[in-house]
Amino acid sequence: MAKIIDGKKIADSIKNELINEINSLKTKTGKAPGLAVVLVGENPASQVYVKMKGKMCTEIGINSFEYKLSDKTTQDELLKLVKELNSRDDVNGILVQLPLPKHIDEDLILNTINPEKDVDGFHPVNVGRLVTGQDTYFPCTPYGVQILLSKAGYDPKGKHVVVVGRSNIVGKPVAMILVQKKEFADATVTICHSRTKDLSSITKQADILIAAIGVPEFIKKDMVSDKCVVIDVGVNRVDDPSKSKGYKLVGDVAFDEVEKKVEAITPVPGGVGPMTIIMLMQNTLKAFKKHNKI
Numbered sequence: 424m425a426k427i428i429d430g431k432k433i434a435d436s437i438k439n440e441l442i443n444e445i446n447s448l449k450t451k452t453g454k455a456p457g458l459a460v461v462l463v464g465e466n467p468a469s470q471v472y473v474k475m476k477g478k479m480c481t482e483i484g485i486n487s488f489e490y491k492l493s494d495k496t497t498q499d500e501l502l503k504l505v506k507e508l509n510s511r512d513d514v515n516g517i518l519v520q521l522p523l524p525k526h527i528d529e530d531l532i533l534n535t536i537n538p539e540k541d542v543d544g545f546h547p548v549n550v551g552r553l554v555t556g557q558d559t560y561f562p563c564t565p566y567g568v569q570i571l572l573s574k575a576g577y578d579p580k581g582k583h584v585v586v587v588g589r590s591n592i593v594g595k596p597v598a599m600i601l602v603q604k605k606e607f608a609d610a611t612v613t614i615c616h617s618r619t620k621d622l623s624s625i626t627k628q629a630d631i632l633i634a635a636i637g638v639p640e641f642i643k644k645d646m647v648s649d650k651c652v653v654i655d656v657g658v659n660r661v662d663d664p665s666k667s668k669g670y671k672l673v674g675d676v677a678f679d680e681v682e683k684k685v686e687a688i689t690p691v692p693g694g695v696g697p698m699t700i701i702m703l704m705q706n707t708l709k710a711f712k713k714h715n716k717i
């Protein structure tokens with residue numbers, strides 16, 4: 424049986440550290456970090472994420488500024504709001520919840536966020552800083568994966584990390600973070616995707632397998648070795664009439680069968696998910712300290 428990597432527990436311990444640090448900064452400076460979260464439209468999953476982010480801000484002492492805009496909001500109106508948030512001293516971090524409605528150019532909006540307030544780490548300037556090893560804001564989910572591995576005692580140094588998925592949000596940045604010549608990185612990284620030939624022959628070589636595919640229970644036991652540490656980024660809703668909501672959440676890994684074989688694995692929910700939100704808080708605190716030269 425695999426060791427279960429408890430993302431909730433690790434995220435809770437980071438949360439306590441952040442509460443203490445923010446409290447002492449408030450005493451010292453009389454100020455608190457501020458995070459603006461902008462939601463356009465009524466995507467149910469996005470609404471849940473925005474609510475969770477606001478709640479977490481309140482719990483740890485970050486000022487939360489929520490903007491819930493109708494799906495009729497024009498691109499110009501959204502640009503105007505982002506520019507206003509860029510100029511506000513009480514806003515250290517800006518997050519525009521994706522996806523945006525189709526009539527709005529996502530790249531244009533993300534590129535308008537001041538890179539110094541881009542706590543989601545998606546601005547091309549911050550992506551460039553990440554790739555070149557400069558100080559930046561790491562995208563929250565990939566950053567959460569790195570911290571999860573290090574806190575659970577699985578240093579990626581010298582290990583073969585196989586990432587399945589090459590999205591700009593998860594696959595590519597997690598590969599870039601773990602290949603860096605830095606602490607808790609230094610891995611040999613292979614990135615796979617839907618055009619990869621004989622995927623199993625590569626995933627079986629992984630010391631650490633990161634699944635970011637978006638296909639429920641895609642990774643099966645015959646695709647991994649028994650020494651593998653499996654990080655399941657996937658969050659998929661599948662029908663389950665036995666649940667009151669009518670669905671359950673599963674990852675991109677067939678947990679029940681893979682767990683019996685591998686060295687360690689993250690559950691879904693309770694693995695990478697709780698880490699993502701806490702890394703957003705960590706990035707907002709980092710922005711606050713930078714802006715206040717602390």
Ligand SMILES: NC(=O)c1ccc[n+]([C@@H]2O[C@H](COP(=O)([O-])OP(=O)(O)OC[C@H]3O[C@@H](n4cnc5c(N)ncnc54)[C@H](OP(=O)(O)O)[C@@H]3O)[C@@H](O)[C@H]2O)c1
Nearest residue numbers: 564588589590593616617635636637656657658695696699
């Ligand atoms: N826990 C969290 O906080 C969190 C945050 C973000 C995302 N997620 C979850 O993580 C998963 C991935 O998200 P994403 O945004 O990266 O998804 P995405 O943009 O849809 O990317 C999926 C990637 O998987 C690859 N892929 C799809 N089918 C494949 C197959 N049969 N074989 C090999 N590769 C395949 C795709 O390859 P191509 O590029 O060739 O199409 C693509 O690169 C989703 O379940 C999402 O809900 C969780």
